Amino acid sequence: MKKRLISANASEILAMTAAELKQSIKASEGRVIMSENVAGRETYIGDITNAEIARSFGADLILLNGVDVLAPQIAGLENEEGSFVEALHRLVGRPIGVNLEPVDNSANMAEERLVISKGRQANLETIQEIERLGLDFVCLTGNPGTGVTNEQIQKTIQLTKEHFSGLIIAGKMHGAGVDEPVSDADVVKGFIDAGADIILVPAVGTVPGFDDEELKTIVKSAHHHGALVLSAIGTSQESSDEDTVKQIAIRNKVCGVDIQHIGDAGYAGLAPVENIFAMSKAIRGIRHTVSMVARSINR
Numbered sequence: 001m002k003k004r005l006i007s008a009n010a011s012e013i014l015a016m017t018a019a020e021l022k023q024s025i026k027a028s029e030g031r032v033i034m035s036e037n038v039a040g041r042e043t044y045i046g047d048i049t050n051a052e053i054a055r056s057f058g059a060d061l062i063l064l065n066g067v068d069v070l071a072p073q074i075a076g077l078e079n080e081e082g083s084f085v086e087a088l089h090r091l092v093g094r095p096i097g098v099n100l101e102p103v104d105n106s107a108n109m110a111e112e113r114l115v116i117s118k119g120r121q122a123n124l125e126t127i128q129e130i131e132r133l134g135l136d137f138v139c140l141t142g143n144p145g146t147g148v149t150n151e152q153i154q155k156t157i158q159l160t161k162e163h164f165s166g167l168i169i170a171g172k173m174h175g176a177g178v179d180e181p182v183s184d185a186d187v188v189k190g191f192i193d194a195g196a197d198i199i200l201v202p203a204v205g206t207v208p209g210f211d212d213e214e215l216k217t218i219v220k221s222a223h224h225h226g227a228l229v230l231s232a233i234g235t236s237q238e239s240s241d242e243d244t245v246k247q248i249a250i251r252n253k254v255c256g257v258d259i260q261h262i263g264d265a266g267y268a269g270l271a272p273v274e275n276i277f278a279m280s281k282a283i284r285g286i287r288h289t290v291s292m293v294a295r296s297i298n299r
Contacts, residue, residue, distance in 0.1 A: 004028040005060055006288050009299035010093025018167045021095060021136065022197055026228060030253050031284035034230065034261040035059035035276055036099075038066050038269025039084075042075040049076035050270040055092040057273040058280030058292055062088065063139055064098045065264050068119030069129045085133045093297030097137035097169070100126055104152035114145035122156045127163045137167035141200055144174065150187045157194035171200030173234025173263070174207055183210065188218050192225045203231040204255060205248045212255055219256040232261035238271040242278040249282040 002020045004027035037050035051062045080087035088096045100122035142148025170191045183201045199222045202210050219229045231252040266272045280289040
């Protein structure tokens, strides 16, 4: 049995299999934070990665957004040897994942479609590439306007399960430009049946009409079927004041989620660092926050 993630050293975390990582997250009892960042955007510090900044303020899992995995460009890694995954493992000592977007070209759009590169989309070639790179998890979701549908996410989960050995996160943080419900119990059941390890849903307080009771229903169903739940702040509210972030964090912890995501709409493609820190203190207190930020990645 592996340690819970919030108490583990970097060497222990990076040695975990996907199943062990999932169990270590579950054992952390709702106190795990995922920070998403726009990986190709230069940080406001200038010469380090957004991943390093996020980790130093309390992030346990690093999700890279906007990465073309067929031609990756990661700001701050220009002088690092090896793949970007190897480099980030060395620098932050934490699990690294990317967004791949299951674009549905027949989607009924609610806004103008944003066309993205093949290397950002979820397809056989990109899924095989993230397996080759050794990423720890993939998030099958959609950025604003990209035309990702829940139906296409479900189809892509099955394809990903066949070709990728890491954890599969699936769901929508917001509409992604499509005129359909962001999430509901039937959608979640379909994702789990297709093989998703972690169900992504909007954080309560971020998407109109998605409330506590609906989230609790999804959490109970997901847990009953062996999946975990990630609540996501993907509506730019990650750049709100600290009190707003703390309210969202506590409300979603009450609903039983396993991981809390904080998005990338802040300075230079990262949430304001004080908000990552505030979320950490809110859901796990100063003791575990200090343990996370102070524990050397060389342990």
